[in-house]
Amino acid sequence: MRLLLLFIFFLSGNSFSEEGVEVNKSRLLLLPASTVERSATQQYGQLLRTASERGLLNRDPAQLERLRRIARELIPYATRFNKGAEKWRWEVNLISSKTVNAFCMPGGKIAFFTGILEALQLTDDEVSTIMGHEIGHALLEHGRARMSEQLLKNIGVSAAAMMLNLGQVSTELLAQTANLAVSLPYARKQESDADLVGLELSARAGHDPRAAITVWQKMTRYAQGAGRGQPPQFLSTHPSNENRIREIEANLPKVLPLYRKAQ
Ligand SMILES: [Zn+2]
Numbered sequence: 001m002r003l004l005l006l007f008i009f010f011l012s013g014n015s016f017s018e019e020g021v022e023v024n025k026s027r028l029l030l031l032p033a034s035t036v037e038r039s040a041t042q043q044y045g046q047l048l049r050t051a052s053e054r055g056l057l058n059r060d061p062a063q064l065e066r067l068r069r070i071a072r073e074l075i076p077y078a079t080r081f082n083k084g085a086e087k088w089r090w091e092v093n094l095i096s097s098k099t100v101n102a103f104c105m106p107g108g109k110i111a112f113f114t115g116i117l118e119a120l121q122l123t124d125d126e127v128s129t130i131m132g133h134e135i136g137h138a139l140l141e142h143g144r145a146r147m148s149e150q151l152l153k154n155i156g157v158s159a160a161a162m163m164l165n166l167g168q169v170s171t172e173l174l175a176q177t178a179n180l181a182v183s184l185p186y187a188r189k190q191e192s193d194a195d196l197v198g199l200e201l202s203a204r205a206g207h208d209p210r211a212a213i214t215v216w217q218k219m220t221r222y223a224q225g226a227g228r229g230q231p232p233q234f235l236s237t238h239p240s241n242e243n244r245i246r247e248i249e250a251n252l253p254k255v256l257p258l259y260r261k262a263q
Helices: 002-007 033-053 061-080 083-087 114-119 124-139 142-155 157-166 171-183 188-204 211-225 233-237 242-262
Strands: 091-095 102-105 109-113
Touching (some): 061 091, 061 109, 061 188, 109 124, 188 211
Antiparallel strands (some): 102 109
């Protein structure tokens, strides 16, 4: 147990910002941010190479430019939630695939699949909602927390601590851990915190945060309509339900003034 305490950095449950939303930072952060970001960059590079080899990378210049513009609008407010984001090398890419999904990996590596844009016919404000939510996961270091948890599960506390100390966590092990970190659902609290960050980033960037309601409604309708087909991947990691929408509605009064100011 002492070892655990030595190597796991417990951050106090601090919340942010004098105005806007309140969220908690991740607690279990065994892996250094730099290690996690390096691993994410490698995973992201691999994804882009695979997509590019298959002719599926950034084939729609208009949609790509739209995504990159919205990212440019949101990013200036990212450091409100994570000071380290100042040094992130943000990237936004679009992959041609029917997959209904989007993500932002640790360190600001964003990918959208054409499936999510087309299936849900997303408006700019709705893209901002989803992008802001995904950026929220990255800023609150949910991926880093999960990679840390996975590493502990896989190899145990003492081995993890020793390997980290010696700089011997293999890139392969990290890659496995990083893969799990984007393919498993987040905890409910992490989901609602990412929603809140998304609301605030959107509002500050001048995107209507009320789009968060329509986007989750669309997502739910789409999932129901998908019938016997595969449910959208995005929903398997981001369950949508009445509670989620109610909580978003309850937090709108905190961000609507920011939206009005930004307009
Ligand atoms: Zn999420």
